[in-house]
Amino acid sequence: METIDPKYEDFKKNLNRLINVDLNLYKEKQMKRRISSLLSRNGYKGFDDYFEALKKDSELLDQFINYMTINVSEFYRNLAQWNVLKDTIIPALKAERNGPLKIWSAACSTGEEPYSLVMLLSQFYNLREINVFASDLDEGAMKKAKEGIYTVKSTTNLPIDLKNKYFTKEGSMLKISNDIKSRVEFKKMDLLKDSYPKGFDLICCRNVMIYFTDEAKEEMYRKFNQSLMPYGVFFVGSTEQIISPDKFNFKSSKTFFYEKIEKK
Numbered sequence: 001m002e003t004i005d006p007k008y009e010d011f012k013k014n015l016n017r018l019i020n021v022d023l024n025l026y027k028e029k030q031m032k033r034r035i036s037s038l039l040s041r042n043g044y045k046g047f048d049d050y051f052e053a054l055k056k057d058s059e060l061l062d063q064f065i066n067y068m069t070i071n072v073s074e075f076y077r078n079l080a081q082w083n084v085l086k087d088t089i090i091p092a093l094k095a096e097r098n099g100p101l102k103i104w105s106a107a108c109s110t111g112e113e114p115y116s117l118v119m120l121l122s123q124f125y126n127l128r129e130i131n132v133f134a135s136d137l138d139e140g141a142m143k144k145a146k147e148g149i150y151t152v153k154s155t156t157n158l159p160i161d162l163k164n165k166y167f168t169k170e171g172s173m174l175k176i177s178n179d180i181k182s183r184v185e186f187k188k189m190d191l192l193k194d195s196y197p198k199g200f201d202l203i204c205c206r207n208v209m210i211y212f213t214d215e216a217k218e219e220m221y222r223k224f225n226q227s228l229m230p231y232g233v234f235f236v237g238s239t240e241q242i243i244s245p246d247k248f249n250f251k252s253s254k255t256f257f258y259e260k261i262e263k264k
């Protein structure tokens with residue numbers, strides 16, 4: 001059992017008041033270790049003088065949010081699962097639904113995931129029929145998403161035809177085309193606090209739930225389930241399989257993909 005550190009408890013409370021982010025819902029040990037190492041790297045002695053500085057310095061606060069939220073992403077992250085999406089999940093949803101699919105990339109970070117979804121769907125639908133809703137807590141990350149400039153490395157998994165079609169070189173970087181960008185709507189949302197939009201056929205929430213406590217995750221599974229249409233699909237990250245999905249009204253359809261069970 002971890003002993004309670006009053007300084008960290010105060011830091012969490014004060015931070016929640018300052019930016020409305022509740023660190024109690026993130027795995028404690030991991031988050032505390034990360035913040036401690038960030039503050040000492042920046043020359044602060046402890047949580048209290050660091051918080052005083054965060055209050056006064058908006059740049060430092062942005063740096064903190066950026067670090068705490070861990071924005072790493074890439075196009076077609078975990079390629080095998082994107083192949084399952086293309087070969088099985090999307091064709092089944094397309095056959096089942098009349099018309100375009102409603103898709104949500106929850107915790108979209110710098111845009112690689114929602115833009116990957118648009119590119120994948122472009123193989124099934126006209127671009128103008130594709131709309132992906134993308135949300136994240138970190139506005140700085142979504143600003144980068146809207147700029148759409150990426151490293152070559154982040155596109156390693158992307159099929160070469162999609163890369164050639166939808167990216168242009170910009171110095172040593174790659175710029176994604178407006179045709180893809182314009183199909184995504186970004187919105188700031190805290191998955192731990194805000195109410196969830198509804199009516200989706202597919203929800204991707206990948207590589208963020210690992211940072212949350214079990215209680216927070218379970219609440220999210222319930223909310224995502226309610227956000228899905230009948231037989232809608234929930235796509236999670238490679239280390240985020242749901243234990244006992246039936247408890248949350250899901251059944252596992254493929255590894256890392258869960259289908260909403262319809263209640264009789």
Ligand SMILES: C[S@@+](CC[C@H](N)C(=O)[O-])C[C@H]1O[C@@H](n2cnc3c(N)ncnc32)[C@H](O)[C@@H]1O
Binds near residue numbers: 113136
């Ligand atoms: C590692 S990235 C995942 C990006 C993408 N889904 C992927 O799998 O590559 C984690 C993202 O979760 C976001 N995040 C962290 N806590 C959040 C919260 N409470 N609500 C919404 N997004 C959150 C971070 O800002 C970050 O962009």
